[in-house]
Amino acid sequence: MPTFKTSEEWLKQSSLLLKARPSTTRITTKYNNPHPDKAAKILKRKRPTTEEETDASKADSSPKATLTLKTFDPISGVVLKYETDKAAEIGRLIASLGTLGREMAALPEIAQEALAAKEGTGTNTPVPETIVKSTPTDTKGPQGTGNKKKKKGKK
Amino acid sequence: MADVHSSNEDFLTGLIKLLEAAHKSGHGSIFLTQKRYTYGTTMKTESDSSSEDGLFPDFNLSEPVPIIVRATNGKGKEKRLEGEKVKISTIVEPNEIEGFFTRYADVCKMGMQGMKKRDRSKRKKGKDKKKGGEKKG
Numbered sequence: 001m002p003t004f005k006t007s008e009e010w011l012k013q014s015s016l017l018l019k020a021r022p023s024t025t026r027i028t029t030k031y032n033n034p035h036p037d038k039a040a041k042i043l044k045r046k047r048p049t050t051e052e053e054t055d056a057s058k059a060d061s062s063p064k065a066t067l068t069l070k071t072f073d074p075i076s077g078v079v080l081k082y083e084t085d086k087a088a089e090i091g092r093l094i095a096s097l098g099t100l101g102r103e104m105a106a107l108p109e110i111a112q113e114a115l116a117a118k119e120g121t122g123t124n125t126p127v128p129e130t131i132v133k134s135t136p137t138d139t140k141g142p143q144g145t146g147n148k149k150k151k152k153g154k155k
Numbered sequence: 156m157a158d159v160h161s162s163n164e165d166f167l168t169g170l171i172k173l174l175e176a177a178h179k180s181g182h183g184s185i186f187l188t189q190k191r192y193t194y195g196t197t198m199k200t201e202s203d204s205s206s207e208d209g210l211f212p213d214f215n216l217s218e219p220v221p222i223i224v225r226a227t228n229g230k231g232k233e234k235r236l237e238g239e240k241v242k243i244s245t246i247v248e249p250n251e252i253e254g255f256f257t258r259y260a261d262v263c264k265m266g267m268q269g270m271k272k273r274d275r276s277k278r279k280k281g282k283d284k285k286k287g288g289e290k291k292g
Contacts, residue, residue: 022191022214023193025190026189026190027188027189027190028186028187028188029187029188030185031174031185031186031187031263031266031267033178033181033184033269035181035182036181036182038182063268063270063271064269064271065267066270067267067270084270086273087267087273090260090263090264091260091263094260095256095260097189097256097259098253098256098257098260100189101189101222101247101252102252104189104191104222105191105220105221105222106191106216106218106219106249107219107252
Protein backbone atom coordinates (compact mmCIF):
# COMPACT_ATOMS: atom_id res chain seq x y z
CA MET A 1 0.00 0.00 0.00
CA PRO A 2 2.33 2.71 -1.19
CA THR A 3 1.87 6.33 -0.20
CA PHE A 4 3.43 8.62 -2.78
CA LYS A 5 5.39 11.70 -1.90
CA THR A 6 4.26 13.72 -4.89
CA SER A 7 0.79 14.06 -6.38
CA GLU A 8 2.31 13.75 -9.87
CA GLU A 9 3.60 10.26 -9.08
CA TRP A 10 0.21 9.32 -7.61
CA LEU A 11 -1.55 10.58 -10.71
CA LYS A 12 0.79 8.66 -13.00
CA GLN A 13 0.44 5.36 -11.14
CA SER A 14 -3.33 5.79 -10.73
CA SER A 15 -3.63 6.40 -14.43
CA LEU A 16 -1.75 3.17 -15.14
CA LEU A 17 -3.95 1.22 -12.72
CA LEU A 18 -7.03 2.70 -14.32
CA LYS A 19 -5.81 1.61 -17.74
CA ALA A 20 -5.39 -1.95 -16.45
CA ARG A 21 -8.69 -2.08 -14.54
CA PRO A 22 -10.93 0.58 -16.00
CA SER A 23 -14.22 -0.78 -14.70
CA THR A 24 -13.37 -1.75 -11.14
CA THR A 25 -10.90 0.91 -9.99
CA ARG A 26 -12.35 3.58 -7.74
CA ILE A 27 -10.86 6.74 -6.32
CA THR A 28 -11.80 7.84 -2.83
CA THR A 29 -10.97 11.33 -1.62
CA LYS A 30 -11.15 11.79 2.12
CA TYR A 31 -11.32 15.24 3.62
CA ASN A 32 -10.53 14.71 7.27
CA ASN A 33 -11.07 17.49 9.77
CA PRO A 34 -9.96 15.79 13.00
CA HIS A 35 -11.40 16.42 16.43
CA PRO A 36 -9.30 19.06 18.25
CA ASP A 37 -8.34 16.61 21.03
CA LYS A 38 -7.25 13.93 18.60
CA ALA A 39 -5.34 16.43 16.48
CA ALA A 40 -3.37 17.57 19.52
CA LYS A 41 -2.52 13.96 20.33
CA ILE A 42 -1.35 13.30 16.79
CA LEU A 43 0.82 16.40 16.89
CA LYS A 44 2.41 15.26 20.13
CA ARG A 45 3.07 11.84 18.71
CA LYS A 46 4.63 13.23 15.57
CA ARG A 47 6.83 15.76 17.36
CA PRO A 48 7.68 14.40 20.79
CA THR A 49 10.78 16.58 21.21
CA THR A 50 9.00 19.96 21.25
CA GLU A 51 7.44 21.28 24.42
CA GLU A 52 3.86 20.32 25.10
CA GLU A 53 2.66 23.82 25.87
CA THR A 54 3.81 25.30 22.60
CA ASP A 55 2.41 22.32 20.75
CA ALA A 56 -0.98 22.72 22.35
CA SER A 57 -1.15 26.40 21.51
CA LYS A 58 -0.12 25.71 17.93
CA ALA A 59 -2.66 22.93 17.62
CA ASP A 60 -5.43 25.27 18.68
CA SER A 61 -4.60 27.97 16.16
CA SER A 62 -3.28 26.14 13.12
CA PRO A 63 -5.57 24.24 10.78
CA LYS A 64 -4.83 20.56 10.52
CA ALA A 65 -7.33 19.06 8.15
CA THR A 66 -5.96 16.67 5.57
CA LEU A 67 -6.94 15.50 2.13
CA THR A 68 -6.20 11.88 1.29
CA LEU A 69 -6.50 10.48 -2.21
CA LYS A 70 -6.81 6.73 -2.52
CA THR A 71 -7.01 4.74 -5.72
CA PHE A 72 -8.26 1.21 -5.08
CA ASP A 73 -8.90 -1.77 -7.29
CA PRO A 74 -10.78 -4.50 -5.39
CA ILE A 75 -9.92 -7.20 -7.93
CA SER A 76 -6.14 -6.94 -7.65
CA GLY A 77 -6.17 -5.31 -4.22
CA VAL A 78 -3.92 -2.45 -5.32
CA VAL A 79 -4.04 0.72 -3.22
CA LEU A 80 -2.28 3.93 -4.23
CA LYS A 81 -2.33 6.80 -1.75
CA TYR A 82 -1.39 10.43 -1.52
CA GLU A 83 -1.95 12.68 1.46
CA THR A 84 -1.57 16.43 1.87
CA ASP A 85 -2.50 19.18 4.30
CA LYS A 86 -1.87 22.12 1.97
CA ALA A 87 -4.91 24.08 0.85
CA ALA A 88 -3.04 25.24 -2.24
CA GLU A 89 -3.03 21.70 -3.62
CA ILE A 90 -6.81 21.15 -3.56
CA GLY A 91 -7.47 22.69 -6.94
CA ARG A 92 -4.72 20.77 -8.68
CA LEU A 93 -5.75 17.48 -7.05
CA ILE A 94 -9.40 17.82 -8.07
CA ALA A 95 -8.21 18.68 -11.58
CA SER A 96 -6.24 15.44 -11.65
CA LEU A 97 -9.38 13.65 -10.42
CA GLY A 98 -11.00 15.12 -13.51
CA THR A 99 -8.35 13.74 -15.84
CA LEU A 100 -8.69 10.33 -14.19
CA GLY A 101 -12.45 10.71 -14.53
CA ARG A 102 -12.00 11.10 -18.26
CA GLU A 103 -10.08 7.83 -18.31
CA MET A 104 -12.85 6.12 -16.32
CA ALA A 105 -15.37 7.30 -18.88
CA ALA A 106 -13.15 5.90 -21.66
CA LEU A 107 -12.72 9.35 -23.16
CA PRO A 108 -9.55 10.03 -25.15
CA GLU A 109 -6.75 11.61 -23.15
CA ILE A 110 -6.07 15.28 -23.57
CA ALA A 111 -2.72 16.06 -25.17
CA GLN A 112 0.10 16.26 -22.62
CA GLU A 113 1.08 19.80 -23.58
CA ALA A 114 -2.39 21.14 -22.99
CA LEU A 115 -2.48 19.39 -19.63
CA ALA A 116 0.86 20.80 -18.60
CA ALA A 117 -0.23 24.29 -19.57
CA LYS A 118 -3.42 23.89 -17.54
CA GLU A 119 -1.55 22.69 -14.49
CA GLY A 120 1.02 25.44 -14.82
CA THR A 121 -1.53 28.24 -14.89
CA GLY A 122 -3.59 26.72 -12.10
CA THR A 123 -7.22 25.75 -12.20
CA ASN A 124 -8.42 29.27 -11.60
CA THR A 125 -7.34 30.37 -15.04
CA PRO A 126 -7.83 27.54 -17.48
CA VAL A 127 -8.78 29.73 -20.43
CA PRO A 128 -5.89 32.02 -21.37
CA GLU A 129 -3.53 29.37 -22.66
CA THR A 130 -2.35 31.44 -25.58
CA ILE A 131 -1.97 34.54 -23.45
CA VAL A 132 0.21 32.71 -20.96
CA LYS A 133 2.40 31.41 -23.73
CA SER A 134 2.80 34.86 -25.23
CA THR A 135 3.45 36.79 -22.02
CA PRO A 136 6.78 35.20 -21.10
CA THR A 137 8.24 36.08 -24.49
CA ASP A 138 6.84 39.58 -24.24
CA THR A 139 8.23 40.18 -20.79
CA LYS A 140 11.56 38.60 -21.61
CA GLY A 141 12.04 40.89 -24.57
CA PRO A 142 11.77 44.25 -22.80
CA GLN A 143 13.50 42.92 -19.68
CA GLY A 144 16.43 41.68 -21.70
CA THR A 145 16.86 44.95 -23.51
CA GLY A 146 16.37 46.83 -20.29
CA ASN A 147 19.22 44.95 -18.65
CA LYS A 148 21.47 45.60 -21.60
CA LYS A 149 20.72 49.30 -21.48
CA LYS A 150 21.49 49.40 -17.78
CA LYS A 151 24.77 47.63 -18.30
CA LYS A 152 25.72 50.04 -21.06
CA GLY A 153 24.84 52.97 -18.85
CA LYS A 154 27.02 51.63 -16.04
CA LYS A 155 29.98 51.21 -18.35
CA MET B 156 -28.72 4.18 0.12
CA ALA B 157 -30.88 6.55 -1.81
CA ASP B 158 -32.27 4.82 -4.84
CA VAL B 159 -32.37 7.90 -7.00
CA HIS B 160 -29.17 9.67 -7.96
CA SER B 161 -29.08 13.42 -7.65
CA SER B 162 -28.54 15.70 -10.58
CA ASN B 163 -25.05 17.17 -10.90
CA GLU B 164 -26.30 20.50 -9.61
CA ASP B 165 -28.07 19.02 -6.59
CA PHE B 166 -25.02 16.91 -5.81
CA LEU B 167 -22.75 19.95 -5.67
CA THR B 168 -25.12 21.90 -3.44
CA GLY B 169 -25.41 18.82 -1.23
CA LEU B 170 -21.64 18.60 -1.07
CA ILE B 171 -21.41 22.26 -0.03
CA LYS B 172 -23.81 21.49 2.83
CA LEU B 173 -21.79 18.44 3.85
CA LEU B 174 -18.55 20.41 3.97
CA GLU B 175 -20.18 23.24 5.87
CA ALA B 176 -21.58 20.82 8.43
CA ALA B 177 -18.18 19.16 8.90
CA HIS B 178 -16.66 22.57 9.44
CA LYS B 179 -19.32 23.84 11.84
CA SER B 180 -19.05 20.86 14.16
CA GLY B 181 -15.29 21.40 14.31
CA HIS B 182 -14.41 17.92 13.20
CA GLY B 183 -15.56 15.17 10.87
CA SER B 184 -14.66 13.60 7.57
CA ILE B 185 -16.13 13.76 4.10
CA PHE B 186 -15.60 10.88 1.71
CA LEU B 187 -15.77 11.44 -2.03
CA THR B 188 -15.66 8.50 -4.40
CA GLN B 189 -15.61 8.30 -8.17
CA LYS B 190 -15.89 5.23 -10.35
CA ARG B 191 -16.97 4.16 -13.80
CA TYR B 192 -20.74 3.67 -13.82
CA THR B 193 -21.34 0.07 -14.82
CA TYR B 194 -24.44 -0.88 -12.85
CA GLY B 195 -27.07 -2.53 -15.01
CA THR B 196 -25.25 -1.81 -18.24
CA THR B 197 -24.00 -4.17 -20.88
CA MET B 198 -20.74 -2.99 -22.35
CA LYS B 199 -20.59 -2.36 -26.03
CA THR B 200 -17.28 -3.44 -27.45
CA GLU B 201 -15.92 -2.58 -30.84
CA SER B 202 -15.44 -6.18 -31.92
CA ASP B 203 -17.10 -8.99 -30.02
CA SER B 204 -15.55 -11.75 -32.11
CA SER B 205 -11.91 -11.59 -30.98
CA SER B 206 -11.00 -13.55 -27.89
CA GLU B 207 -8.98 -10.77 -26.25
CA ASP B 208 -11.93 -8.44 -26.20
CA GLY B 209 -14.03 -11.22 -24.78
CA LEU B 210 -11.62 -11.56 -21.87
CA PHE B 211 -11.42 -7.83 -21.25
CA PRO B 212 -14.66 -6.35 -22.48
CA ASP B 213 -13.97 -3.02 -20.78
CA PHE B 214 -10.77 -2.27 -22.70
CA ASN B 215 -12.23 -1.33 -26.06
CA LEU B 216 -15.47 0.49 -25.50
CA SER B 217 -17.15 1.75 -28.61
CA GLU B 218 -18.51 4.78 -26.81
CA PRO B 219 -17.67 6.65 -23.58
CA VAL B 220 -19.53 5.65 -20.44
CA PRO B 221 -20.72 7.83 -17.56
CA ILE B 222 -18.97 7.92 -14.20
CA ILE B 223 -20.60 7.98 -10.77
CA VAL B 224 -19.47 10.33 -8.02
CA ARG B 225 -20.51 9.74 -4.43
CA ALA B 226 -20.18 11.79 -1.27
CA THR B 227 -20.85 10.82 2.34
CA ASN B 228 -20.06 12.09 5.81
CA GLY B 229 -19.25 8.55 6.91
CA LYS B 230 -21.56 8.51 9.92
CA GLY B 231 -22.20 4.94 10.93
CA LYS B 232 -23.84 2.73 13.53
CA GLU B 233 -26.27 4.54 15.85
CA LYS B 234 -25.84 7.82 14.02
CA ARG B 235 -27.18 6.17 10.89
CA LEU B 236 -30.40 5.39 12.74
CA GLU B 237 -30.62 8.95 14.00
CA GLY B 238 -30.60 10.06 10.43
CA GLU B 239 -27.32 11.88 10.62
CA LYS B 240 -25.76 9.90 7.83
CA VAL B 241 -25.80 11.73 4.54
CA LYS B 242 -25.08 9.87 1.35
CA ILE B 243 -25.45 11.47 -2.05
CA SER B 244 -24.47 10.37 -5.52
CA THR B 245 -24.64 11.66 -9.06
CA ILE B 246 -23.98 10.29 -12.50
CA VAL B 247 -21.77 12.44 -14.69
CA GLU B 248 -22.19 11.96 -18.42
CA PRO B 249 -18.98 11.86 -20.47
CA ASN B 250 -19.64 15.20 -22.18
CA GLU B 251 -20.27 16.88 -18.82
CA ILE B 252 -17.10 15.70 -17.07
CA GLU B 253 -15.02 18.80 -17.85
CA GLY B 254 -17.64 21.21 -16.59
CA PHE B 255 -18.53 19.12 -13.57
CA PHE B 256 -14.95 18.84 -12.32
CA THR B 257 -14.25 22.57 -12.62
CA ARG B 258 -17.29 23.29 -10.46
CA TYR B 259 -16.41 20.35 -8.20
CA ALA B 260 -12.94 21.84 -7.69
CA ASP B 261 -14.42 25.23 -6.80
CA VAL B 262 -16.78 23.64 -4.26
CA CYS B 263 -13.91 21.73 -2.66
CA LYS B 264 -11.64 24.78 -2.55
CA MET B 265 -14.39 26.79 -0.88
CA GLY B 266 -15.47 24.05 1.51
CA MET B 267 -12.16 22.63 2.68
CA GLN B 268 -11.17 25.56 4.86
CA GLY B 269 -9.48 23.48 7.53
CA MET B 270 -6.33 22.93 5.57
CA LYS B 271 -3.05 24.81 5.82
CA LYS B 272 -2.97 28.07 3.95
CA ARG B 273 0.16 28.88 2.02
CA ASP B 274 2.70 30.02 4.59
CA ARG B 275 3.67 33.58 3.70
CA SER B 276 5.03 34.60 7.08
CA LYS B 277 8.58 33.48 6.33
CA ARG B 278 8.88 35.42 3.11
CA LYS B 279 9.70 39.09 3.02
CA LYS B 280 6.57 40.99 2.14
CA GLY B 281 8.42 43.74 0.28
CA LYS B 282 10.00 41.29 -2.14
CA ASP B 283 6.67 39.63 -2.86
CA LYS B 284 5.04 42.94 -3.67
CA LYS B 285 7.83 43.91 -6.03
CA LYS B 286 7.61 40.60 -7.85
CA GLY B 287 3.85 40.90 -8.16
CA GLY B 288 4.17 44.40 -9.55
CA GLU B 289 6.64 43.36 -12.21
CA LYS B 290 4.46 40.52 -13.39
CA LYS B 291 1.39 42.69 -13.67
CA GLY B 292 3.18 45.52 -15.41
